[in-house]
Amino acid sequence: MHAILEYGFLQSALLAGLLASIGCGVMGTYVVVKRIGYMAGGISHSVLGGMGAALFFGFAPMKGALVAAITAALLIGWIKLRWRAQEDTLIGAMWAMGMSIGILFISRTPGYATDLVSYLFGNILLVSREQIGHMAALDLLVTGMVLAFYRQFLAVSFDEEFARLRGVPVNFFYLLFLCLVALTVVLLVQVVGLVLVIALLTLPAAIAGHYIHTMGRMMIAASLLGMVFTTAGIMLSYYLDVPAGAVIILIAGGSYLASAVFSQWWQQGKARRSLARMFHPGTR
Amino acid sequence: MKAIKIHDLSFAYGEIPVLDHISLEVPEREFLGIVGPNAGGKSTLLKLILGLLTPTRGSVTVLGLPPEKARTRLGYVPQYPAFARDFPVTVEQVVLMGRLGKGRMMGGYSSADRDIARRVMAETEIANLARRRIDQLSGGQLQRALVARALACEPEILILDEPTANIDMRVENELFDLLKQLNERMTILVVSHDIAFISGYVHRVACLNRTLICHRTEDIDGQIIQQLYDNEVRMVAHHHH
Numbered sequence: 001m002h003a004i005l006e007y008g009f010l011q012s013a014l015l016a017g018l019l020a021s022i023g024c025g026v027m028g029t030y031v032v033v034k035r036i037g038y039m040a041g042g043i044s045h046s047v048l049g050g051m052g053a054a055l056f057f058g059f060a061p062m063k064g065a066l067v068a069a070i071t072a073a074l075l076i077g078w079i080k081l082r083w084r085a086q087e088d089t090l091i092g093a094m095w096a097m098g099m100s101i102g103i104l105f106i107s108r109t110p111g112y113a114t115d116l117v118s119y120l121f122g123n124i125l126l127v128s129r130e131q132i133g134h135m136a137a138l139d140l141l142v143t144g145m146v147l148a149f150y151r152q153f154l155a156v157s158f159d160e161e162f163a164r165l166r167g168v169p170v171n172f173f174y175l176l177f178l179c180l181v182a183l184t185v186v187l188l189v190q191v192v193g194l195v196l197v198i199a200l201l202t203l204p205a206a207i208a209g210h211y212i213h214t215m216g217r218m219m220i221a222a223s224l225l226g227m228v229f230t231t232a233g234i235m236l237s238y239y240l241d242v243p244a245g246a247v248i249i250l251i252a253g254g255s256y257l258a259s260a261v262f263s264q265w266w267q268q269g270k271a272r273r274s275l276a277r278m279f280h281p282g283t284r
Numbered sequence: 285m286k287a288i289k290i291h292d293l294s295f296a297y298g299e300i301p302v303l304d305h306i307s308l309e310v311p312e313r314e315f316l317g318i319v320g321p322n323a324g325g326k327s328t329l330l331k332l333i334l335g336l337l338t339p340t341r342g343s344v345t346v347l348g349l350p351p352e353k354a355r356t357r358l359g360y361v362p363q364y365p366a367f368a369r370d371f372p373v374t375v376e377q378v379v380l381m382g383r384l385g386k387g388r389m390m391g392g393y394s395s396a397d398r399d400i401a402r403r404v405m406a407e408t409e410i411a412n413l414a415r416r417r418i419d420q421l422s423g424g425q426l427q428r429a430l431v432a433r434a435l436a437c438e439p440e441i442l443i444l445d446e447p448t449a450n451i452d453m454r455v456e457n458e459l460f461d462l463l464k465q466l467n468e469r470m471t472i473l474v475v476s477h478d479i480a481f482i483s484g485y486v487h488r489v490a491c492l493n494r495t496l497i498c499h500r501t502e503d504i505d506g507q508i509i510q511q512l513y514d515n516e517v518r519m520v521a522h523h524h525h
Contacts, residue, residue, distance in 0.1 A: 033371060148390045155381045159367045165334060166437070167356045167385035213372040213417050 003238065009125055010238060016127045017230030017248075019135040020191040020200070023142050025223025027184040028205035029215060030177070034157050037202045039076065039178075042091035044185040044197035046072035046098025051119050051194075052105030061119065062134060065189055069182035072098060077178045081171050122193030122245030124234060131190060138187045142180050153177060154215060191230060192245035203252040204229065210263035229255065285348050287312045287441050287471040288333060293342035295328055302328045306342070306496045312440075315467045317486035319479040324493040326475045327363060330445055333473070334360055347440060356385050359439030361430045363446040363475070369419050375429045376414040379405055382436025404435040408462065424455035431462070441471040448476065460485045 004010050031040050050068020051061040072094050079085050106116055118126070146153060155163040156173045164170045188197045208221035233248030240247070288310040295303040302325045310316055318326050331337040332344050335351030346354035359382070382404075383397040393401075405411045408428045418426060427447060434442060444463075448456040463472055464485055476482045483489060483501045490498045 151381075151384060151393065154373070154377065155384050158371055158373060158378070158381070159365070161336065161362065161366045162360070162381060162433070163384065164336070165355050165358070165360055166381070209372065213419075214374065214377075215372055218372060 010234070012127050012129065012132060013124045013234050013244065014231055015132055016124055016135060017191055017234055018227050019132065019139055020187050021204070021226030021230055022139045022223050023184040023187040024201050024226045025204060025208075025221070026143055026146055026219045027181055028201045028222050028226075029208070029218045030153070030157055031181065032202050032205040032209055033215070033218075036181075037198055038088065039091055040181055040185060040201050041198040042076065042095040043069055043072045043178075043182050044189065044194045044201075045095045047185060047189055047194050048102030048119060049098040049100075049105075050102075052102030052109075055115060056105040056109045061115075062131060062186065062190070065186045066183075068098060069186050070179055073178035073182035074175060077175045081174070118193065119189075120193050120195045121243060122189070122191055122196065124191050124244045125238075127190055135187055135190060138183050142183055142187075145176070145180055149173065149176075150216075192248055196245050196249045199249045199252060200226065200229075203256045207256050207259045210259050225255075226252075285312070286310060286345075287314070287347060288473075289343075289345040290333075291343050291345075293332065293339050293344060295325075295332060295337065295340050297328075301494065303332075303492075303496075304494045306492075308490060308496060308498070310471060310473065312471055313467065314488065315463070315472045315486045316474070317479070317482040317489045318473065318475045318492055319477065319482070319489055320492035322477070326492055327445055329492060329496075330360075330443055330473070330475060333443065334358060356437070357440045359434030359437045359442045359470075361427075361434045361442075361444040361447055363449060365426070365430065371418065373418055374414065375410060375416050375418060375421070375432075376401060376405070378418060378429055379414075379432045379436050382433040400438065401432075401436050404432045407435065408432040423450040424452070424459075427451055427455070427459065431459070435466070439470060441473065442466060444472070444474045446475055446477065448478070448481075456481070 004014065031037055047065045047068045050064035050066070050071075052064070053068075054061045054064025076087075076090055076094055079090055080087055102119075109115075152163070152168050152173050155166070155168060156170055156177070160170055160174075163173075184201065185194075185197055188200050192200050204225035205218060205222040207225055208218045212218050212221050229252040230248050233251050234244050236251070237244035237247040286309050288308070290306055290308040293303060293306045294301070306329070318329065320326055328337065332339055333346060333351060335344075335346075335355050344351050347357055348354075379401045380393050380397060383393055383400060387394055387397065402411065402414075405414055408431050410425060410428045410432060413421065413425060413429070418429065421429065427450070431444070431447070434444075442463075447459060451459070460482070463474065466472065474482065474486065479489060479491075486501060488498055488500055490496055
Protein backbone atom coordinates (compact mmCIF):
# COMPACT_ATOMS: atom_id res chain seq x y z
CA MET A 1 0.00 0.00 0.00
CA HIS A 2 2.86 2.39 0.62
CA ALA A 3 3.27 2.76 -3.14
CA ILE A 4 0.07 4.87 -3.19
CA LEU A 5 1.42 7.20 -0.54
CA GLU A 6 4.83 7.39 -2.12
CA TYR A 7 4.11 7.97 -5.81
CA GLY A 8 2.19 11.05 -6.93
CA PHE A 9 1.46 9.56 -10.35
CA LEU A 10 -0.32 6.62 -8.73
CA GLN A 11 -2.46 8.97 -6.62
CA SER A 12 -3.33 10.95 -9.74
CA ALA A 13 -4.20 7.78 -11.64
CA LEU A 14 -6.46 6.53 -8.85
CA LEU A 15 -8.15 9.92 -8.56
CA ALA A 16 -8.70 10.02 -12.34
CA GLY A 17 -10.26 6.56 -12.12
CA LEU A 18 -12.66 7.68 -9.39
CA LEU A 19 -13.65 10.81 -11.32
CA ALA A 20 -14.22 8.87 -14.54
CA SER A 21 -16.40 6.38 -12.64
CA ILE A 22 -18.91 9.08 -11.67
CA GLY A 23 -19.61 10.07 -15.28
CA CYS A 24 -19.55 6.47 -16.40
CA GLY A 25 -22.14 5.44 -13.81
CA VAL A 26 -24.53 8.29 -14.56
CA MET A 27 -24.43 8.32 -18.37
CA GLY A 28 -23.66 4.60 -18.67
CA THR A 29 -27.02 3.86 -17.07
CA TYR A 30 -28.82 5.77 -19.82
CA VAL A 31 -26.66 4.15 -22.49
CA VAL A 32 -27.47 0.65 -21.20
CA VAL A 33 -31.16 1.30 -20.65
CA LYS A 34 -31.56 2.99 -24.05
CA ARG A 35 -29.34 0.35 -25.72
CA ILE A 36 -27.18 2.92 -27.48
CA GLY A 37 -23.79 1.36 -26.73
CA TYR A 38 -23.01 1.40 -30.44
CA MET A 39 -23.69 5.14 -30.56
CA ALA A 40 -21.29 5.69 -27.64
CA GLY A 41 -18.74 3.56 -29.50
CA GLY A 42 -19.11 5.73 -32.59
CA ILE A 43 -18.62 8.93 -30.63
CA SER A 44 -15.61 7.56 -28.76
CA HIS A 45 -13.81 6.36 -31.88
CA SER A 46 -14.45 9.57 -33.78
CA VAL A 47 -12.61 11.30 -30.93
CA LEU A 48 -9.34 10.16 -32.52
CA GLY A 49 -9.91 12.73 -35.27
CA GLY A 50 -9.86 15.52 -32.71
CA MET A 51 -6.91 14.11 -30.81
CA GLY A 52 -4.89 13.71 -33.99
CA ALA A 53 -5.68 17.26 -35.09
CA ALA A 54 -4.78 18.63 -31.64
CA LEU A 55 -1.48 16.78 -31.72
CA PHE A 56 -0.69 18.08 -35.20
CA PHE A 57 -1.51 21.69 -34.37
CA GLY A 58 0.06 21.51 -30.91
CA PHE A 59 -3.01 21.71 -28.63
CA ALA A 60 -3.77 19.53 -25.63
CA PRO A 61 -5.24 16.25 -26.96
CA MET A 62 -8.10 16.48 -24.45
CA LYS A 63 -9.30 19.74 -26.01
CA GLY A 64 -9.26 18.13 -29.44
CA ALA A 65 -11.10 15.12 -28.03
CA LEU A 66 -13.76 17.38 -26.52
CA VAL A 67 -14.39 19.24 -29.77
CA ALA A 68 -14.46 16.02 -31.82
CA ALA A 69 -16.80 14.22 -29.42
CA ILE A 70 -19.32 17.07 -29.29
CA THR A 71 -19.13 17.50 -33.08
CA ALA A 72 -19.68 13.78 -33.68
CA ALA A 73 -22.58 13.67 -31.21
CA LEU A 74 -24.31 16.70 -32.73
CA LEU A 75 -23.74 15.47 -36.29
CA ILE A 76 -25.14 12.02 -35.53
CA GLY A 77 -28.12 13.54 -33.70
CA TRP A 78 -28.81 16.26 -36.23
CA ILE A 79 -28.56 14.02 -39.30
CA LYS A 80 -30.77 11.46 -37.61
CA LEU A 81 -33.44 14.00 -36.65
CA ARG A 82 -33.29 16.06 -39.82
CA TRP A 83 -32.69 13.49 -42.53
CA ARG A 84 -33.93 10.35 -40.82
CA ALA A 85 -30.82 8.47 -41.88
CA GLN A 86 -30.47 4.91 -40.74
CA GLU A 87 -28.81 5.21 -37.38
CA ASP A 88 -26.36 2.30 -37.43
CA THR A 89 -24.99 3.20 -40.87
CA LEU A 90 -24.65 6.82 -39.83
CA ILE A 91 -22.79 5.90 -36.65
CA GLY A 92 -20.52 3.53 -38.56
CA ALA A 93 -19.64 6.32 -40.99
CA MET A 94 -18.80 8.78 -38.17
CA TRP A 95 -16.83 6.08 -36.37
CA ALA A 96 -14.61 5.30 -39.38
CA MET A 97 -14.30 8.88 -40.63
CA GLY A 98 -13.20 10.16 -37.23
CA MET A 99 -10.53 7.49 -36.97
CA SER A 100 -9.35 8.13 -40.52
CA ILE A 101 -9.00 11.85 -39.88
CA GLY A 102 -7.04 11.07 -36.72
CA ILE A 103 -4.71 8.66 -38.50
CA LEU A 104 -4.00 11.19 -41.27
CA PHE A 105 -3.05 13.91 -38.76
CA ILE A 106 -1.01 11.57 -36.59
CA SER A 107 0.90 10.20 -39.59
CA ARG A 108 1.99 13.78 -40.38
CA THR A 109 3.17 14.39 -36.81
CA PRO A 110 6.67 13.17 -35.87
CA GLY A 111 6.93 10.50 -33.17
CA TYR A 112 3.33 9.42 -33.49
CA ALA A 113 3.51 5.70 -32.70
CA THR A 114 3.58 5.85 -28.88
CA ASP A 115 0.88 8.55 -28.75
CA LEU A 116 -1.37 6.51 -30.98
CA VAL A 117 -1.27 3.49 -28.68
CA SER A 118 -1.94 5.59 -25.59
CA TYR A 119 -4.92 7.28 -27.29
CA LEU A 120 -6.35 3.96 -28.35
CA PHE A 121 -5.82 2.07 -25.11
CA GLY A 122 -5.28 4.80 -22.52
CA ASN A 123 -2.35 5.66 -20.34
CA ILE A 124 -3.77 6.62 -17.00
CA LEU A 125 -0.40 6.64 -15.27
CA LEU A 126 0.53 9.71 -17.30
CA VAL A 127 -2.55 11.73 -16.35
CA SER A 128 -1.61 15.23 -15.14
CA ARG A 129 -2.97 17.36 -12.26
CA GLU A 130 -4.40 19.74 -14.83
CA GLN A 131 -6.23 16.91 -16.59
CA ILE A 132 -7.69 15.84 -13.26
CA GLY A 133 -9.07 19.33 -12.80
CA HIS A 134 -10.69 19.12 -16.25
CA MET A 135 -12.14 15.72 -15.44
CA ALA A 136 -13.70 17.04 -12.24
CA ALA A 137 -15.23 19.92 -14.19
CA LEU A 138 -16.71 17.52 -16.78
CA ASP A 139 -18.16 15.41 -13.96
CA LEU A 140 -19.77 18.45 -12.38
CA LEU A 141 -21.24 19.51 -15.71
CA VAL A 142 -22.66 16.06 -16.54
CA THR A 143 -24.12 15.32 -13.11
CA GLY A 144 -25.41 18.89 -12.78
CA MET A 145 -27.29 18.64 -16.09
CA VAL A 146 -28.70 15.23 -15.26
CA LEU A 147 -29.88 16.41 -11.84
CA ALA A 148 -31.45 19.58 -13.26
CA PHE A 149 -33.30 17.81 -16.09
CA TYR A 150 -33.76 14.38 -14.57
CA ARG A 151 -37.51 14.29 -15.31
CA GLN A 152 -37.08 15.28 -18.95
CA PHE A 153 -34.23 12.86 -19.59
CA LEU A 154 -36.21 10.04 -18.01
CA ALA A 155 -39.35 10.88 -20.01
CA VAL A 156 -37.50 11.30 -23.32
CA SER A 157 -35.56 8.08 -22.92
CA PHE A 158 -38.62 6.16 -21.69
CA ASP A 159 -41.29 7.29 -24.15
CA GLU A 160 -40.32 9.96 -26.64
CA GLU A 161 -43.77 10.28 -28.19
CA PHE A 162 -45.47 10.88 -24.87
CA ALA A 163 -42.81 13.39 -23.82
CA ARG A 164 -43.43 15.27 -27.07
CA LEU A 165 -47.15 15.34 -26.34
CA ARG A 166 -46.41 16.84 -22.94
CA GLY A 167 -44.68 19.75 -24.62
CA VAL A 168 -41.15 18.61 -23.73
CA PRO A 169 -38.69 19.85 -26.42
CA VAL A 170 -37.69 16.31 -27.29
CA ASN A 171 -35.16 17.13 -30.02
CA PHE A 172 -33.34 19.59 -27.78
CA PHE A 173 -33.07 17.09 -24.96
CA TYR A 174 -31.99 14.35 -27.38
CA LEU A 175 -29.12 16.50 -28.62
CA LEU A 176 -28.22 17.62 -25.09
CA PHE A 177 -28.24 13.99 -24.04
CA LEU A 178 -25.86 13.03 -26.87
CA CYS A 179 -23.56 15.89 -25.84
CA LEU A 180 -23.48 14.58 -22.27
CA VAL A 181 -22.61 11.12 -23.60
CA ALA A 182 -19.82 12.80 -25.61
CA LEU A 183 -18.47 14.58 -22.52
CA THR A 184 -18.49 11.30 -20.60
CA VAL A 185 -16.67 9.57 -23.43
CA VAL A 186 -13.92 12.20 -23.25
CA LEU A 187 -13.75 11.64 -19.51
CA LEU A 188 -13.30 7.91 -19.98
CA VAL A 189 -10.83 8.20 -22.87
CA GLN A 190 -8.37 9.57 -20.30
CA VAL A 191 -8.57 6.35 -18.33
CA VAL A 192 -8.98 3.44 -20.71
CA GLY A 193 -8.43 4.91 -24.18
CA LEU A 194 -10.99 5.32 -26.92
CA VAL A 195 -11.19 1.68 -28.01
CA LEU A 196 -12.13 0.49 -24.53
CA VAL A 197 -14.54 3.29 -23.62
CA ILE A 198 -17.72 1.39 -24.56
CA ALA A 199 -16.83 -1.35 -22.10
CA LEU A 200 -16.26 0.97 -19.14
CA LEU A 201 -19.35 2.97 -20.05
CA THR A 202 -21.71 0.02 -20.27
CA LEU A 203 -20.40 -2.81 -18.08
CA PRO A 204 -20.81 -1.25 -14.59
CA ALA A 205 -24.33 -0.05 -15.45
CA ALA A 206 -25.21 -3.41 -16.97
CA ILE A 207 -24.06 -5.22 -13.81
CA ALA A 208 -26.06 -2.78 -11.66
CA GLY A 209 -29.08 -3.45 -13.92
CA HIS A 210 -28.92 -7.14 -13.04
CA TYR A 211 -29.96 -6.35 -9.47
CA ILE A 212 -31.33 -2.80 -9.35
CA HIS A 213 -34.35 -1.54 -11.23
CA THR A 214 -34.64 2.20 -10.77
CA MET A 215 -32.53 4.63 -12.73
CA GLY A 216 -31.23 6.72 -9.84
CA ARG A 217 -29.99 3.75 -7.83
CA MET A 218 -28.54 2.15 -10.95
CA MET A 219 -26.48 5.29 -11.48
CA ILE A 220 -25.11 5.24 -7.96
CA ALA A 221 -24.36 1.52 -8.02
CA ALA A 222 -22.72 1.76 -11.45
CA SER A 223 -20.51 4.63 -10.26
CA LEU A 224 -19.42 2.62 -7.22
CA LEU A 225 -18.73 -0.45 -9.36
CA GLY A 226 -16.73 1.69 -11.78
CA MET A 227 -14.66 2.98 -8.85
CA VAL A 228 -13.94 -0.57 -7.69
CA PHE A 229 -12.94 -1.70 -11.20
CA THR A 230 -10.70 1.26 -11.97
CA THR A 231 -9.01 1.20 -8.55
CA ALA A 232 -8.44 -2.55 -8.64
CA GLY A 233 -7.27 -2.35 -12.25
CA ILE A 234 -4.78 0.44 -11.61
CA MET A 235 -3.30 -1.26 -8.53
CA LEU A 236 -3.05 -4.61 -10.26
CA SER A 237 -1.48 -3.12 -13.37
CA TYR A 238 1.05 -1.29 -11.20
CA TYR A 239 2.16 -4.45 -9.42
CA LEU A 240 2.11 -6.58 -12.60
CA ASP A 241 3.64 -3.78 -14.68
CA VAL A 242 1.08 -4.09 -17.51
CA PRO A 243 -1.20 -1.47 -19.16
CA ALA A 244 -3.91 -0.26 -16.75
CA GLY A 245 -6.70 0.27 -19.31
CA ALA A 246 -6.63 -3.35 -20.43
CA VAL A 247 -6.60 -4.66 -16.84
CA ILE A 248 -9.54 -2.44 -15.84
CA ILE A 249 -11.58 -3.67 -18.80
CA LEU A 250 -10.76 -7.32 -18.11
CA ILE A 251 -11.84 -6.94 -14.49
CA ALA A 252 -15.06 -5.16 -15.54
CA GLY A 253 -15.75 -7.65 -18.34
CA GLY A 254 -15.06 -10.67 -16.14
CA SER A 255 -17.33 -9.27 -13.43
CA TYR A 256 -20.06 -8.67 -15.98
CA LEU A 257 -19.92 -12.24 -17.29
CA ALA A 258 -19.90 -13.67 -13.77
CA SER A 259 -22.80 -11.42 -12.79
CA ALA A 260 -24.83 -12.36 -15.88
CA VAL A 261 -24.57 -16.03 -14.90
CA PHE A 262 -25.06 -15.44 -11.18
CA SER A 263 -28.07 -13.11 -11.55
CA GLN A 264 -29.85 -15.66 -13.77
CA TRP A 265 -29.24 -18.40 -11.25
CA TRP A 266 -30.34 -16.11 -8.43
CA GLN A 267 -33.57 -15.09 -10.21
CA GLN A 268 -34.43 -18.70 -10.91
CA GLY A 269 -33.77 -19.59 -7.29
CA LYS A 270 -36.05 -16.78 -6.17
CA ALA A 271 -38.80 -17.97 -8.52
CA ARG A 272 -38.44 -21.55 -7.24
CA ARG A 273 -38.60 -20.44 -3.61
CA SER A 274 -41.70 -18.32 -4.17
CA LEU A 275 -43.41 -21.21 -5.96
CA ALA A 276 -42.51 -23.51 -3.11
CA ARG A 277 -44.00 -21.06 -0.59
CA MET A 278 -47.16 -20.81 -2.65
CA PHE A 279 -47.74 -24.56 -2.83
CA HIS A 280 -46.28 -25.62 0.52
CA PRO A 281 -46.99 -22.83 2.96
CA GLY A 282 -45.07 -23.16 6.20
CA THR A 283 -41.97 -24.69 4.60
CA ARG A 284 -39.08 -22.52 3.47
CA MET B 285 -67.15 25.41 -28.65
CA LYS B 286 -66.54 21.98 -30.13
CA ALA B 287 -63.90 19.83 -28.49
CA ILE B 288 -62.65 18.64 -31.87
CA LYS B 289 -63.44 19.98 -35.33
CA ILE B 290 -62.15 18.19 -38.39
CA HIS B 291 -62.87 19.75 -41.76
CA ASP B 292 -62.38 18.00 -45.10
CA LEU B 293 -59.26 16.23 -43.89
CA SER B 294 -57.15 14.05 -46.16
CA PHE B 295 -53.91 12.35 -45.31
CA ALA B 296 -51.48 10.19 -47.26
CA TYR B 297 -48.30 8.41 -46.27
CA GLY B 298 -46.20 9.19 -49.34
CA GLU B 299 -48.49 8.17 -52.20
CA ILE B 300 -50.70 5.87 -50.17
CA PRO B 301 -53.95 7.61 -49.22
CA VAL B 302 -55.03 6.76 -45.68
CA LEU B 303 -57.79 9.26 -44.95
CA ASP B 304 -60.05 10.73 -47.60
CA HIS B 305 -62.13 13.91 -47.13
CA ILE B 306 -63.05 13.37 -43.53
CA SER B 307 -65.20 15.78 -41.56
CA LEU B 308 -66.11 15.29 -37.93
CA GLU B 309 -67.29 17.45 -35.07
CA VAL B 310 -67.03 16.23 -31.52
CA PRO B 311 -68.99 18.27 -28.96
CA GLU B 312 -67.66 18.58 -25.43
CA ARG B 313 -68.45 15.67 -23.08
CA GLU B 314 -69.13 13.33 -25.97
CA PHE B 315 -68.05 9.72 -25.66
CA LEU B 316 -67.14 8.85 -29.25
CA GLY B 317 -66.10 5.42 -30.47
CA ILE B 318 -64.06 5.09 -33.63
CA VAL B 319 -64.23 1.69 -35.27
CA GLY B 320 -63.03 0.23 -38.52
CA PRO B 321 -60.88 -2.48 -40.04
CA ASN B 322 -57.12 -2.65 -39.54
CA ALA B 323 -55.28 -0.12 -41.69
CA GLY B 324 -58.52 1.83 -41.97
CA GLY B 325 -56.76 4.94 -40.68
CA LYS B 326 -57.88 4.95 -37.02
CA SER B 327 -54.48 5.48 -35.41
CA THR B 328 -53.57 7.98 -38.14
CA LEU B 329 -56.67 10.04 -37.35
CA LEU B 330 -55.70 10.11 -33.66
CA LYS B 331 -52.15 11.19 -34.50
CA LEU B 332 -53.54 14.04 -36.61
CA ILE B 333 -55.73 15.14 -33.69
CA LEU B 334 -52.68 14.99 -31.40
CA GLY B 335 -50.64 17.00 -33.88
CA LEU B 336 -48.06 14.22 -34.28
CA LEU B 337 -48.85 14.21 -38.03
CA THR B 338 -49.76 17.13 -40.32
CA PRO B 339 -52.78 16.89 -42.64
CA THR B 340 -52.08 16.60 -46.36
CA ARG B 341 -55.25 18.62 -46.92
CA GLY B 342 -57.96 20.06 -44.70
CA SER B 343 -57.79 21.16 -41.09
CA VAL B 344 -57.99 19.91 -37.53
CA THR B 345 -58.94 22.17 -34.64
CA VAL B 346 -58.75 20.97 -31.06
CA LEU B 347 -60.35 23.08 -28.31
CA GLY B 348 -60.38 25.92 -30.81
CA LEU B 349 -56.61 25.69 -31.36
CA PRO B 350 -54.21 24.03 -33.80
CA PRO B 351 -53.40 20.53 -32.46
CA GLU B 352 -49.78 21.33 -31.46
CA LYS B 353 -51.02 24.17 -29.26
CA ALA B 354 -53.77 22.10 -27.67
CA ARG B 355 -51.86 18.88 -27.13
CA THR B 356 -50.86 19.49 -23.52
CA ARG B 357 -54.58 19.67 -22.70
CA LEU B 358 -55.13 16.17 -24.07
CA GLY B 359 -54.49 12.82 -22.46
CA TYR B 360 -53.34 10.00 -24.76
CA VAL B 361 -53.25 6.26 -24.19
CA PRO B 362 -51.31 4.64 -27.05
CA GLN B 363 -52.13 1.24 -28.54
CA TYR B 364 -48.61 -0.08 -28.49
CA PRO B 365 -46.64 1.58 -25.74
CA ALA B 366 -43.54 3.03 -27.39
CA PHE B 367 -41.32 2.04 -24.47
CA ALA B 368 -39.41 -1.13 -23.63
CA ARG B 369 -41.30 -3.22 -21.08
CA ASP B 370 -38.06 -3.86 -19.12
CA PHE B 371 -37.27 -0.15 -18.73
CA PRO B 372 -36.36 0.40 -15.06
CA VAL B 373 -39.19 2.68 -13.90
CA THR B 374 -41.95 2.31 -11.36
CA VAL B 375 -45.65 2.82 -11.97
CA GLU B 376 -45.55 6.04 -9.96
CA GLN B 377 -42.67 7.43 -12.08
CA VAL B 378 -44.60 6.63 -15.26
CA VAL B 379 -47.78 8.28 -13.97
CA LEU B 380 -45.81 11.36 -12.88
CA MET B 381 -44.64 11.80 -16.48
CA GLY B 382 -48.18 12.98 -17.18
CA ARG B 383 -47.30 16.06 -15.11
CA LEU B 384 -44.42 17.07 -17.39
CA GLY B 385 -44.87 20.28 -19.30
CA LYS B 386 -46.71 21.89 -16.41
CA GLY B 387 -44.90 23.85 -13.74
CA ARG B 388 -41.18 24.43 -13.51
CA MET B 389 -38.61 23.23 -16.00
CA MET B 390 -35.77 22.18 -13.71
CA GLY B 391 -35.60 19.94 -10.68
CA GLY B 392 -38.11 17.38 -9.42
CA TYR B 393 -41.88 17.12 -9.33
CA SER B 394 -43.78 19.42 -6.98
CA SER B 395 -45.87 18.07 -4.13
CA ALA B 396 -48.98 19.16 -6.06
CA ASP B 397 -47.82 16.95 -8.95
CA ARG B 398 -47.40 14.03 -6.56
CA ASP B 399 -50.87 14.60 -5.10
CA ILE B 400 -52.40 14.51 -8.56
CA ALA B 401 -50.49 11.33 -9.39
CA ARG B 402 -51.75 9.72 -6.18
CA ARG B 403 -55.31 10.77 -6.94
CA VAL B 404 -55.37 9.36 -10.48
CA MET B 405 -53.71 6.13 -9.32
CA ALA B 406 -56.49 5.77 -6.74
CA GLU B 407 -59.08 6.50 -9.42
CA THR B 408 -57.66 3.82 -11.70
CA GLU B 409 -57.23 1.45 -8.73
CA ILE B 410 -53.49 1.03 -9.01
CA ALA B 411 -52.48 2.92 -5.85
CA ASN B 412 -51.16 -0.34 -4.39
CA LEU B 413 -48.89 -0.80 -7.44
CA ALA B 414 -47.23 2.64 -7.18
CA ARG B 415 -43.79 1.25 -6.31
CA ARG B 416 -44.06 -1.76 -8.64
CA ARG B 417 -41.77 -1.91 -11.69
CA ILE B 418 -43.63 -1.83 -14.99
CA ASP B 419 -42.15 -5.16 -16.11
CA GLN B 420 -43.95 -6.81 -13.20
CA LEU B 421 -47.42 -5.68 -14.29
CA SER B 422 -50.07 -7.75 -16.04
CA GLY B 423 -51.50 -6.44 -19.31
CA GLY B 424 -54.55 -5.03 -17.55
CA GLN B 425 -52.48 -3.35 -14.83
CA LEU B 426 -50.18 -1.73 -17.40
CA GLN B 427 -53.21 -0.47 -19.30
CA ARG B 428 -54.52 1.14 -16.10
CA ALA B 429 -51.13 2.72 -15.47
CA LEU B 430 -51.20 4.22 -18.97
CA VAL B 431 -54.72 5.55 -18.38
CA ALA B 432 -53.48 7.00 -15.07
CA ARG B 433 -50.56 8.65 -16.86
CA ALA B 434 -52.99 10.22 -19.33
CA LEU B 435 -55.29 11.35 -16.49
CA ALA B 436 -52.35 12.91 -14.66
CA CYS B 437 -52.25 15.41 -17.53
CA GLU B 438 -55.65 16.59 -16.22
CA PRO B 439 -56.92 16.41 -19.78
CA GLU B 440 -60.01 18.01 -21.24
CA ILE B 441 -60.07 15.32 -23.91
CA LEU B 442 -59.00 11.73 -23.29
CA ILE B 443 -57.90 9.76 -26.38
CA LEU B 444 -57.43 6.00 -26.23
CA ASP B 445 -56.13 3.84 -29.09
CA GLU B 446 -57.38 0.24 -28.80
CA PRO B 447 -57.15 0.26 -25.01
CA THR B 448 -58.47 -3.29 -24.74
CA ALA B 449 -56.33 -5.02 -27.36
CA ASN B 450 -54.15 -6.87 -24.87
CA ILE B 451 -56.49 -7.50 -21.97
CA ASP B 452 -59.21 -10.00 -21.20
CA MET B 453 -62.96 -9.43 -21.30
CA ARG B 454 -63.47 -8.82 -17.58
CA VAL B 455 -60.80 -6.14 -17.44
CA GLU B 456 -62.23 -4.66 -20.63
CA ASN B 457 -65.58 -4.15 -18.90
CA GLU B 458 -63.92 -2.57 -15.88
CA LEU B 459 -61.95 -0.19 -18.07
CA PHE B 460 -65.02 0.98 -19.96
CA ASP B 461 -66.95 1.43 -16.72
CA LEU B 462 -64.12 3.71 -15.61
CA LEU B 463 -64.22 5.60 -18.92
CA LYS B 464 -67.95 6.10 -18.53
CA GLN B 465 -67.32 7.68 -15.11
CA LEU B 466 -64.55 9.89 -16.52
CA ASN B 467 -66.85 10.97 -19.34
CA GLU B 468 -68.83 12.98 -16.78
CA ARG B 469 -65.96 15.47 -16.72
CA MET B 470 -64.16 15.07 -20.04
CA THR B 471 -64.61 14.32 -23.74
CA ILE B 472 -63.50 10.81 -24.65
CA LEU B 473 -62.41 9.35 -27.98
CA VAL B 474 -61.80 5.65 -28.05
CA VAL B 475 -60.59 3.59 -31.00
CA SER B 476 -61.72 -0.01 -31.05
CA HIS B 477 -62.12 -2.86 -33.48
CA ASP B 478 -65.04 -4.21 -31.46
CA ILE B 479 -68.09 -2.17 -32.46
CA ALA B 480 -70.53 -4.48 -30.67
CA PHE B 481 -68.76 -4.10 -27.36
CA ILE B 482 -68.26 -0.34 -27.36
CA SER B 483 -71.75 0.51 -28.57
CA GLY B 484 -72.94 -0.32 -25.08
CA TYR B 485 -70.92 2.62 -23.76
CA VAL B 486 -70.39 5.33 -26.36
CA HIS B 487 -72.82 7.99 -27.59
CA ARG B 488 -71.82 7.83 -31.23
CA VAL B 489 -69.75 5.52 -33.37
CA ALA B 490 -67.59 6.86 -36.17
CA CYS B 491 -66.91 4.16 -38.74
CA LEU B 492 -63.60 4.76 -40.41
CA ASN B 493 -62.33 3.00 -43.48
CA ARG B 494 -60.49 5.72 -45.39
CA THR B 495 -63.77 7.64 -45.33
CA LEU B 496 -65.77 8.31 -42.22
CA ILE B 497 -69.45 7.81 -41.46
CA CYS B 498 -70.98 8.56 -38.06
CA HIS B 499 -73.80 6.60 -36.51
CA ARG B 500 -75.75 7.18 -33.34
CA THR B 501 -75.41 4.11 -31.16
CA GLU B 502 -79.13 3.27 -31.43
CA ASP B 503 -78.91 2.96 -35.22
CA ILE B 504 -76.15 0.40 -35.33
CA ASP B 505 -77.24 -2.93 -36.69
CA GLY B 506 -75.73 -5.86 -38.51
CA GLN B 507 -76.09 -4.17 -41.89
CA ILE B 508 -73.91 -1.22 -40.92
CA ILE B 509 -71.31 -3.52 -39.46
CA GLN B 510 -71.31 -5.64 -42.58
CA GLN B 511 -70.90 -2.63 -44.81
CA LEU B 512 -67.93 -1.57 -42.77
CA TYR B 513 -66.14 -4.86 -42.55
CA ASP B 514 -67.29 -6.50 -45.79
CA ASN B 515 -68.95 -9.45 -44.11
CA GLU B 516 -65.83 -10.42 -42.24
CA VAL B 517 -67.21 -9.83 -38.81
CA ARG B 518 -69.67 -11.99 -36.93
CA MET B 519 -72.39 -10.05 -35.26
CA VAL B 520 -71.97 -10.24 -31.52
CA ALA B 521 -74.81 -9.59 -29.10
CA HIS B 522 -74.93 -5.96 -27.96
CA HIS B 523 -73.66 -5.19 -24.55
CA HIS B 524 -76.17 -3.16 -22.56
CA HIS B 525 -76.05 -1.65 -19.12
